[in-house]
Amino acid sequence: MTRKPVRSASIKTLRCAVYTRKSTEHGLELEFNSLDAQREACEAYIKSQASEGWTCLSKRYDDAAFSGGTLERPALRRLLKDIEAGLVDVVVVYKIDRLTRSLSDFAKLVEIFDAQSISFVAVTQQFNTTTSMGRLTLNILLSFAQFERELSSERVRDKVAASRKKGKWTGGTVPLGYDSRDKKLAVNPAEAKTVRMIFERYLALKSAPKLIEELDRKGVVTKKRALQGKTAGNVPFTYGSLVYLLKNRTYVGEVGHDGKWFEGEHEPILDRELFARAQEVLKSNAVRRRKQRAETGALLSGLLYDDRGHRMSPSYSVKNGVRYPFYVSAAILKGRKREAGSIARVGAPQIETLVIASLRKHLQQQDDAVTSRTLLEQCVDRITIFPAKITINLKADSSSAERAAGSFDMPWSPAKKTGLVEISEPNDSSPPSPKSELVQALVRAHVWLAQLKSGTFKSIEDLAQAVKIHPKNIRLGLKLAFLSPQLVREILRGEQAPAITVTSLGNISELSWMGQEAALKSRNSHRIMRPGAAGDQGHVT
Amino acid sequence: MPADVDEAIEAELARLRSMPKVELRQRYRATFKVDPPKAFGPDLLRRSLAYRIQEQAFGGLDAATRRMLNNLISQHSKGKDGRIVMPRRIKPGAVLVREWKGQSHRVMVLQDGFAYEGKPFASLSEIARLITGARWNGPRFFGLRDNGGEAKP
Numbered sequence: 001m002t003r004k005p006v007r008s009a010s011i012k013t014l015r016c017a018v019y020t021r022k023s024t025e026h027g028l029e030l031e032f033n034s035l036d037a038q039r040e041a042c043e044a045y046i047k048s049q050a051s052e053g054w055t056c057l058s059k060r061y062d063d064a065a066f067s068g069g070t071l072e073r074p075a076l077r078r079l080l081k082d083i084e085a086g087l088v089d090v091v092v093v094y095k096i097d098r099l100t101r102s103l104s105d106f107a108k109l110v111e112i113f114d115a116q117s118i119s120f121v122a123v124t125q126q127f128n129t130t131t132s133m134g135r136l137t138l139n140i141l142l143s144f145a146q147f148e149r150e151l152s153s154e155r156v157r158d159k160v161a162a163s164r165k166k167g168k169w170t171g172g173t174v175p176l177g178y179d180s181r182d183k184k185l186a187v188n189p190a191e192a193k194t195v196r197m198i199f200e201r202y203l204a205l206k207s208a209p210k211l212i213e214e215l216d217r218k219g220v221v222t223k224k225r226a227l228q229g230k231t232a233g234n235v236p237f238t239y240g241s242l243v244y245l246l247k248n249r250t251y252v253g254e255v256g257h258d259g260k261w262f263e264g265e266h267e268p269i270l271d272r273e274l275f276a277r278a279q280e281v282l283k284s285n286a287v288r289r290r291k292q293r294a295e296t297g298a299l300l301s302g303l304l305y306d307d308r309g310h311r312m313s314p315s316y317s318v319k320n321g322v323r324y325p326f327y328v329s330a331a332i333l334k335g336r337k338r339e340a341g342s343i344a345r346v347g348a349p350q351i352e353t354l355v356i357a358s359l360r361k362h363l364q365q366q367d368d369a370v371t372s373r374t375l376l377e378q379c380v381d382r383i384t385i386f387p388a389k390i391t392i393n394l395k396a397d398s399s400s401a402e403r404a405a406g407s408f409d410m411p412w413s414p415a416k417k418t419g420l421v422e423i424s425e426p427n428d429s430s431p432p433s434p435k436s437e438l439v440q441a442l443v444r445a446h447v448w449l450a451q452l453k454s455g456t457f458k459s460i461e462d463l464a465q466a467v468k469i470h471p472k473n474i475r476l477g478l479k480l481a482f483l484s485p486q487l488v489r490e491i492l493r494g495e496q497a498p499a500i501t502v503t504s505l506g507n508i509s510e511l512s513w514m515g516q517e518a519a520l521k522s523r524n525s526h527r528i529m530r531p532g533a534a535g536d537q538g539h540v541t
Numbered sequence: 542m543p544a545d546v547d548e549a550i551e552a553e554l555a556r557l558r559s560m561p562k563v564e565l566r567q568r569y570r571a572t573f574k575v576d577p578p579k580a581f582g583p584d585l586l587r588r589s590l591a592y593r594i595q596e597q598a599f600g601g602l603d604a605a606t607r608r609m610l611n612n613l614i615s616q617h618s619k620g621k622d623g624r625i626v627m628p629r630r631i632k633p634g635a636v637l638v639r640e641w642k643g644q645s646h647r648v649m650v651l652q653d654g655f656a657y658e659g660k661p662f663a664s665l666s667e668i669a670r671l672i673t674g675a676r677w678n679g680p681r682f683f684g685l686r687d688n689g690g691e692a693k694p
Contacts, residue, residue, distance in 0.1 A: 316636065322650075323636040323685045349634035349649070371659075443613045450614075452580040475584065482588040484595075485602040492609050510553045511591035513599070514547075541659045 010055040014089040019079055020041040021063040021098045021314045028064050035062050038094035047090060052454040067147055068101035073107070083116055096138070097145035098122075104397070106142050108165065139277065164257035167264040175250050177224040177269045185250070185266035192269045194220060195251060199270060199278050202246060206281050212237050246278055299352050299376055300327065300383060306341025309384045314348065327351065343385045343414055351390075355383060356409040359392065388413065434494035441502045442491055445480035476506035484513030487520070550598050557594075565590065601611050637665075637683040641672050648683065 020038040046056045066073040106529030160170045177195040179183045224234035254261040298314035312327040331340035357370045382393040393407040457463040463473040490496040497510035510516045565586040569577040635650040649656040657668045665679025
């Protein structure tokens with residue numbers, strides 16, 4: 001009896017990759033560990049499908065001691081890379097949660113599998129993802145997998161917190177001076193000596209940078225630590241690592257959790273008195289961060305408060321590329337407008353000049369050599385803005401010569417909305433802009449006059465023909481070349497009465513400047529609608 | 542302004558009103574030391590004289606406005622179809638910011654000039670020159686001209 005070939009050519013070979021995972025190192029040293037068990041089960045399953053053309057890839061994808069909570073696992077990464085390369089047709093796992101315990105990660109994986117049209121099989125969980133019921137089952141399973149993972153991590157967290165409260169050390173980075181032995185901190189005599197030396201030298205030098213120099217000379221380095229496959233530490237001390245060591249309460253036999261410290265079970269290295277003295281020095285050395293003033297403008301930043309205690313910080317609005325600086329209450333910045341003080345915004349130039357002037361007056365400090373900035377930094381603790389007064393609290397330890405302690409008030413009134421520097425919205429932050437048609441007409445009049453004067457045109461009619469404007473209108477327009485200087489200035493600066501139009505200027509017959517101004521005023525105060533007068537039906541603005 | 546000067550000027554202007562053209566032309570010649578332009582009718586003669594009389598009595602345009610006006614006039618004759626760029630006025634207390642070679646320079650607008658690095662300046666061009674070492678048009682350098690092109694604060 002001749003054996004038939006096992007596979008006819010029509011059956012396509014399916015290359016199966018077996019993925020296994022275990023989240024702890026526990027039991028990995030056994031000869032036949034969980035990963036092997038998983039693998040065996042998968043291989044048996046693949047054999048059972050041999051008639052379908054399944055063959056097991058010899059390459060192993062084993063993740064020992066990796067959590068199912070992330071996709072950052074070396075073997076899984078390799079597997080995904082091989083999938084991308086098209087070396088795999090089926091992914092076989094023992095249970096779904098070996099692949100991932102996170103619903104969202106699973107969705108990502110399924111997407112990758114689908115893109116490469118790869119089927120994936122869980123040996124001990126049969127479900128068919130082609131039906132909605134199967135997909136539901138899968139999702140429910142995964143939800144529970146994720147729940148299980150979160151539950152156990154919560155358990156661990158609570159356990160750590162409880163053990164720390166009891167003074168047990170529960171792992172983590174081992175500080176210099178200790179070793180971890182049977183999951184307990186044990187004093188390492190040589191390193192402990194180094195720690196004591198560091199503390200004593202710190203108390204002698206009273207300066208971290210100097211101590212670092214000294215430690216570098218002596219060749220003292222941080223503790224060498226073995227991480228997964230790498231080592232860390234064993235490098236010269238930096239300011240940060242040194243100060244961390246100096247503040248570490250582990251050395252007085254305490255364990256910390258969540259910022260609180262409890263009496264620990266381990267042997268202290270330092271006596272409390274020495275440690276406490278080091279803390280004193282650290283505290284006195286701590287960089288008293290002066291409120292940083294930005295080097296640009298904003299003299300009062302960090303000093304100014306509204307009358308409900310919110311800090312007012314510098315800001316600016318922009319219009320046409322021009323910045324209009326002001327101080328604004330923190331409440332507004334946080335979107336709590338109703339909690340803001342009665343003055344929530346104030347123009348920077350206004351308040352700054354006011355405060356500095358009154359401060360100089362109050363301290364009799366008229367010396368210009370002392371800049372406003374130093375004056376504020378040295379003497380002022382806080383400035384509070386009330387609706388009708390500004391209170392300036394002076395610093396108690398001010399070093400300026402003759403000074404009055406405490407605080408003083410100065411009256412003030414916030415600028416009107418139309419005022420000089422009060423800025424609330426960008427759109428009322430710009431000055432009146434000149435009316436362009438008035439300026440145009442004014443300039444045109446001067447140009448025409450010059451052309452007539454120089455003889456460029458022999459008559460008004462010639463000019464009219466050249467510029468295609470009726471001579472009558474030229475005559476009217478020319479009047480603008482003889483307006484009083486006052487009116488010209490107002491028109492060019494946009495400060496003229498709002499009702500003034502080109503027409504009303506052309507209607508001026510007065511030769512005298514005073515007469516012109518008076519005529520415009522009276523015409524604006526009671527503009528009479530002359531029936532039938534075309535072009536004079538503008539609204540009174 | 543003393544009242545009698547005012548009175549005298551007003552009387553003078555009143556006289557111009559009823560002056561015949563021949564006399565106006567003589568007056569013009571006497572006042573401006575040139576022949577009156579051919580195109581000037583009685584109205585223009587009268588207005589020119591009236592303006593000159595008052596200018597001598599009360600003073601004319603201040604220098605800044607004069608400069609502004611002359612600028613606009615020369616723009617008008619140079620520009621396309623006589624369009625002029627409106628002068629922009631900026632309120633005191635505003636801050637102009639300009640990046641230049643990686644540095645940002647801030648200029649505070651004052652009532653009558655500008656403050657840069659704590660020192661007062663009369664014009665933006667001076668400040669621009671200080672910053673760049675080249676002769677920029679100040680407003681253009683600080684991006685106050687719509688046609689500035691490169692200057693963008």
